[in-house]
Amino acid sequence: MGKSKLKGKDLRKINYSNNQAISLAIDIISKHYKHSSKEEQLALLHDVKQHYTDYLDHEHWNTLAREFQPVEVLKEKSEIPLLKDGGQFQVFGRKHITSNAYQQMELAMRLPIARKGAMMPDAHQGYGLPIGGVLAAENAAIPYGVxxxxxxxxxxxxYDLDSRYLQKHAYRFKSSLKERTNFGTGGELGITQEHEILDRTEFGATSLLKQLHGKAVKQLGTSGSGNHFVEFGLVSLANDNGLDLPAGEYIGLLSHSGSRGLGASIAKHYMGIAMEKCLLPKSARHLAWLDLSTEEGQEYWLSMNLAGDYAKACHDQIHHHLSKYLGIKPVINIENHHNFAWKEKQAEGEELIVHRKGATPASEGELGIIPGSMTAPGFIVRGKGHEGALQSASHGAGRKMSRQAARESISGSAMKKLLSEHKVTLIGGGTDEAPIAYKNIEEVMKSQKDLVEVIGQFLPKIVRMDKN
Known part of the structure; x- marks a missing residue:
């Protein structure tokens, strides 16, 4: 942006006095309006401040607009007290779970809406619920619980193909990932795609979803950043796997990502509303919920389900494009959400909203995939319907090291050597996703043998991730 780059002093001249508002304004401008002139940027920021109510539902400006809401609006509402003693929750693999994640779950169980909870062995600290936390609530959805x-x-x-086929056509498999996948914020494939998800009537249900439809069209079939990946590898199936496939070796295509900008915008928007409507103590503010009997709660539920279906559509398109490029057809597909909320009837007959934040649904007979790392196997599993786990299992190995710690612990050359030793090709990616950043998947699986049955494994061979 050169000379046109905004600074705090520029915003103070248009009466921005709140440091948080200044920081948000500069961040939003740099991400979404960097090509506008400085005068245009300041004029827009002035309008957001003067007419904040017009921007409360805006995709980019909603968080900044809330900074200008009168404090009196919030003061009129009383803080919702937490329960003194929270409900009990079952923990699987406690030795793998840090105290801060455990304390987050204890706090969540003190919510007045909390009825049941569980922690998976891959659990680690997150916003609101810990990642790997499962919480059943009464008639309420927690945006950060999803x-x-x-x-x-x-x-x-x-695919009914083996390792020899993958080795023989390795170059073409690599090329398919380079040419038919796209990663990162704002990424798009740049091709016209048709899919029924784009015609869903829900996109006209709220002003926010109307605004997000164009983004959904552009980002269909793409993947996020961080730990999201698309990879080819080798699948080994056990005897009596129940998939109508013989035991043996196959080629697999495994993808991990979500609902892209659509889901992120929905989450941020309704988290803001939840925090306004549901005033909790500061320590629990990210656990603010929306009552599903209210208009806002119904909007979030509709939007969340649309985003979940959109995430599935993205995966379907990824697998379609890659299979078509390679000229091969899959014999079976296995899939599962792990950041979502479901209405589920409990053994006692009560219907609760079960939030699985980084947890795999594992009802009796339900199939799922639990990945390891770039050099460790993932597992194809069948759920055992364990009631104490709220019919859930881990969603992966789980991080044991922050991204920053991983970057500081392993060099690029050391990571390349490790991948070479395991005969894994990496396209993109960074040391923050180094295998050492993750828990031992074998130990995690031992901690949840009562939750799932292993019927197969997936070993990564050609991996694509976002460039870091």
Missing amino acids: GLDIGCRMSLSI
């Missing part, structure tokens, strides 16, 4: 990436999920296509 997470920012609504409907983040796994999808595995299995």
Whole structure:
């Protein structure tokens, strides 16, 4: 932006006195309006401040607009007290879980709406609920209990081909990932795509969803950043796998990502509303919920489900494009959400809203995929319907190291050597996703043998991730 780059002093001249508002304004401008002139940027920022009510539902400006709401509006509402003693929750693999994640779950169980809870062995600290936390609530949805990436999920296509085919056509498999996948914020494939998800009437249900339809069209079939990936590898199936496939070796295509900008925008918008409507103590503010009997709660539920279906559509398109490029057809597909909320009837007959934030649904007989890392196997599983786990399992190995710590612990050359030793090709990616950043998937699986049955494994061979 050169000379046109906004600074705090520029905003103070148009009566921005709140440091948080100044920071948000500069961030939003740099992301979404950097090509506008400085005068245009300041005029827009002045209008947001003067007419904040017009921007409360805006895709980009909603968080800034809320900074200008009168404090009296919030003071009129009383803070909702937490329960003194929270309900009990079952923990699987406690030795793998840090105290801060455990304390987050304890706090969540003190919500007046909380009825049941559980922690998976891959659990670690997150916003609101810990990642790997499962919470059943009464007639309420917690936006951060679902997470920012609504409907983040796994999808595995299995092809009746073996390792020799993958080795022989390795170059073409690599090329398919380079040419038919796209990663990162704002990414798009740049091709015209048709899919029924884009014609869903829900996109006209709210002003926010109307605004987000164009983004959904552009980002269909793409993947996010961070730990999202698309990879080819080898699948080994056990005897009596129940998939109508013989035991043996196959080629697999495994993808991990969610609902892209659509889901993130929905999550941020309704999290803001939840925090306004549901005033909790500061320590629990990210656990603010929306009552499903209210208009806002119904809007979030509709939007969340649309985002979940959109996430599935993205995976379907990824697998379609890659299979078509390679000229091969899958014999089966296995998939599951792991950032979502479901209405589920409990054993006692009560219907609750079960939030699985980084947890795999594992009802009796339900199939799922639990990935490891770039050099560790993932597992194809069948749920056992464990009631104490709220019919859930882990969604992966789980991080044991922050991204920053991982970057500081392993060099690029050391990571390349490790991948070479395991005969794994990486396209993109960074040391923040180094295998050492994750828990031992074998130990995690041992901690949840009562939750799922392993019927197969997936071993990564050609991996694509976002460039860091």
